[in-house]
Amino acid sequence: MEDNYPIKRIIDDQGYLVDTGFEKQIDEQLVQDLYYHMLRIRTFDRKAINLQRQGRLGTYAPFEGQEAAQVGSALALKTGDWVFPTYRDHGATITFGKSMARTFLYWNGRVEGCVAPQDRNIFPPAVPIATQLPHAAGAAWAEQRRGTQNAAIAYFGDGATSEGDFHEGLNFASVFKVPVVFFNQNNRYAISVPIEKQMNSETIAQKSVAYGIPGVRIDGNDCFAVYFETKKAFDNARAGNGPTLIEAVTWRKGAHTTADDPSKYRPEKQGEDIVDPLARLELFMKNYGYWNAEWIQATKDKTSSEVDAAVEEMEKYPPPNLEDVFNHVYAEMPAQLVEQKESYLAHLGRR
Amino acid sequence: MAQIKESVTKNETTKQLTLIQAINDGMRLLLEEDDRTIILGEDIGKNGGVFRATEGLQETFGDDRVVDTPLSEAGIIGTSIGLAVNGFRPIAEIQFLGFIYPAYEQIMTHVSRIRMRSMSRFTVPMVIRAPYGAGIRAPEIHSDSTETLFTHMPGIKVVCPSNPYDAKGLLIAAMEDPDPVLVLEPMKNYRSKREEVPVGKYTVEIGKGKIVREGTDVTLIAWGAMISIAEKAAELAAQKGISCEIIDLRTLYPIDRDIIVNSVKKTTRAVIIHEAQNTGGLGNDIVSIINDTAFLYLRAPIERITGFDVPVPFFALEEHYLPTPARVVEGIEKVVHF
Numbered sequence: 001m002e003d004n005y006p007i008k009r010i011i012d013d014q015g016y017l018v019d020t021g022f023e024k025q026i027d028e029q030l031v032q033d034l035y036y037h038m039l040r041i042r043t044f045d046r047k048a049i050n051l052q053r054q055g056r057l058g059t060y061a062p063f064e065g066q067e068a069a070q071v072g073s074a075l076a077l078k079t080g081d082w083v084f085p086t087y088r089d090h091g092a093t094i095t096f097g098k099s100m101a102r103t104f105l106y107w108n109g110r111v112e113g114c115v116a117p118q119d120r121n122i123f124p125p126a127v128p129i130a131t132q133l134p135h136a137a138g139a140a141w142a143e144q145r146r147g148t149q150n151a152a153i154a155y156f157g158d159g160a161t162s163e164g165d166f167h168e169g170l171n172f173a174s175v176f177k178v179p180v181v182f183f184n185q186n187n188r189y190a191i192s193v194p195i196e197k198q199m200n201s202e203t204i205a206q207k208s209v210a211y212g213i214p215g216v217r218i219d220g221n222d223c224f225a226v227y228f229e230t231k232k233a234f235d236n237a238r239a240g241n242g243p244t245l246i247e248a249v250t251w252r253k254g255a256h257t258t259a260d261d262p263s264k265y266r267p268e269k270q271g272e273d274i275v276d277p278l279a280r281l282e283l284f285m286k287n288y289g290y291w292n293a294e295w296i297q298a299t300k301d302k303t304s305s306e307v308d309a310a311v312e313e314m315e316k317y318p319p320p321n322l323e324d325v326f327n328h329v330y331a332e333m334p335a336q337l338v339e340q341k342e343s344y345l346a347h348l349g350r351r
Numbered sequence: 352m353a354q355i356k357e358s359v360t361k362n363e364t365t366k367q368l369t370l371i372q373a374i375n376d377g378m379r380l381l382l383e384e385d386d387r388t389i390i391l392g393e394d395i396g397k398n399g400g401v402f403r404a405t406e407g408l409q410e411t412f413g414d415d416r417v418v419d420t421p422l423s424e425a426g427i428i429g430t431s432i433g434l435a436v437n438g439f440r441p442i443a444e445i446q447f448l449g450f451i452y453p454a455y456e457q458i459m460t461h462v463s464r465i466r467m468r469s470m471s472r473f474t475v476p477m478v479i480r481a482p483y484g485a486g487i488r489a490p491e492i493h494s495d496s497t498e499t500l501f502t503h504m505p506g507i508k509v510v511c512p513s514n515p516y517d518a519k520g521l522l523i524a525a526m527e528d529p530d531p532v533l534v535l536e537p538m539k540n541y542r543s544k545r546e547e548v549p550v551g552k553y554t555v556e557i558g559k560g561k562i563v564r565e566g567t568d569v570t571l572i573a574w575g576a577m578i579s580i581a582e583k584a585a586e587l588a589a590q591k592g593i594s595c596e597i598i599d600l601r602t603l604y605p606i607d608r609d610i611i612v613n614s615v616k617k618t619t620r621a622v623i624i625h626e627a628q629n630t631g632g633l634g635n636d637i638v639s640i641i642n643d644t645a646f647l648y649l650r651a652p653i654e655r656i657t658g659f660d661v662p663v664p665f666f667a668l669e670e671h672y673l674p675t676p677a678r679v680v681e682g683i684e685k686v687v688h689f
């Protein structure tokens with residue numbers, strides 16, 4: 001099966017084009033967009049871990065190593081598209097337009113962190129595993145019914161393929177031929193369980209056969225492969241040809257969350273041979289004349305100050321509003337809930 | 352369907368319908384008046400649903416509005432979430448309440464919570480319909496009455512009509528509600544009687560119970576299929592000189608506390624009847640409401656006549672599981688002669 005689903009690459013580990021068919025489609029704008037966003041979310045990710053260590057952020061799920069997969073796919077989206085992320089896909093949602101400050105807020109236990117800008121259809125991250133796949137199918141179905149050109153993307157990890165909702169999402173989407181891209185990041189571990197123990201299939205991409213839809217296996221650390229294959233899947237979806245399953249093979253460099261210690265379950269040297277996706281893009285830029293030291297420095301300064309500003313915004317954000325606990329459960333608060341709320345507020349008032 | 356049309360010509364404002372026909376009638380109206388209405392479920396197309404709730408609807412409105420889905424409850428609810436946040440108004444049919452459990456995660460973690468998690472940016476106004484309850488000699492697992500799994504769940508409303516009029520009115524109210532609503536339909540009552548149901552659109556307010564029999568000595572509180580049990584018990588009690596008031600709760604969340612309080616204050620006694628298991632049953636919430644609001648009016652401890660803490664038995668013994676008029680009468684006598 002691995003032979004049927006070879007890993008597609010556009011650049012190799014040394015940053016050289018292995019598929020020259022894309023050479024003409026790669027221009028400075030694309031290269032700089034990819035670099036800027038990958039650096040930006042990496043800066044965010046590392047800052048988040050630091051903040052957690054300093055007690056300024058709650059438990060955090062890092063995505064280092066998956067920047068190419070998240071940025072490459074998010075840049076393939078159009079404004080009206082729908083994004084159904086997991087809790088490890090904030091690299092993708094930030095790239096698509098979610099505020100970094102809000103994302104920090106999310107990891108600081110603030111519900112405001114779930115709220116995307118009005119002009120971005122970004123669902124709150126799925127915390128249960130694979131439940132977002134049917135949502136993406138449904139949202140895409142609505143777009144299809146309205147006859148728009150919008151599509152949906154569902155992000156999910158390798159562990160999610162073991163859940164029933166993975167099947168239910170792909171099955172519905174393929175039966176109703178809706179415009180959705182199922183974007184799997186196979187980062188090889190579901191917390192501590194390696195992919196070999198997750199499934200008996202050699203690839204995730206081959207599961208597409210069961211649904212009669214295209215399946216493609218790509219090097220998830222090759223930002224160009226991710227970008228162009230996701231774009232192709234979206235083009236296909238927008239053209240009315242239904243869903244695609246993409247398996248982006250990548251690597252979770254760090255822990256599952258800041259509360260996790262991967263040294264307990266991962267062999268010491270595992271992953272050391274994997275070339276970092278950002279380093280790989282840098283090599284490509286040097287190899288093909290896109291490296292501009294001045295622009296790189298300016299971009300580093302820009303992303304650092306953006307992240308610092310987001311931290312400041314998060315820390316200066318107005319304190320949480322207790323009423324929000326009660327206010328967003330129903331459109332109109334039932335009498336029981338009004339009473340519970342008032343009784344608690346009265347209790348606080350007596351203290 | 353021909354029979355229905357006939358009675359319409361006889362009387363333009365109402366027609367004689369069973370509960371299941373009233374549901375069908377309500378859904379037809381909702382499909383007619385709003386293009387965003389879409390019905391999803393198993394066997395609801397050509398087959399018209401296993402209980403014929405959607406009979407004729409696919410024929411009229413097309414297979415993209417009355418959609419036969421794959422056999423997948425989580426898929427039905429999960430895609431309904433996506434449709435609802437993106438502007439459609441789904442009615443999701445779960446074939447039997449006993450089969451809703453694969454979708455429980457979708458309902459618990461997303462349907463009921465997306466408003467809260469998105470601070471009202473995303474909402475899922477949708478209706479989930481599910482036949483529930485024992486007493487029709489259905490195969491095992493088809494007869495569950497697990498309403499408290501959902502009344503316990505913040506973010507969703509639960510209604511349970513006992514008759515054709517309320518069924519159509521509550522269904523339409525559920526569709527107009529900005530929040531998700533679970534409509535529990537008592538299978539036992541699907542065809543138990545016909546009554547006059549308005550032809551046009553009307554709603555029965557969610558959160559409001561109804562006094563279906565006035566009385567002075569004891570309040571019987573029930574819903575769904577247990578209303579007819581309560582009515583029979585009230586007749587038997589009347590023969591013994593006891594006057595029963597019956598509340599059809601109609602909405603299980605948010606519960607109409609006022610109707611319970613006012614009635615119990617008047618009668619000073621209460622018997623709660625439900626076919627769900629006793630422990631964790633809604634009867635306990637009703638006891639709490641009375642305790643909080645009418646405790647000093649009570650002349651006797653509140654009685655609960657319910658199913659037992661067992662899985663609903665195979666149908667050869669289901670009659671022993673379900674509350675009967677005789678058991679209810681014993682409860683009534685106990686509180687009256689306390």
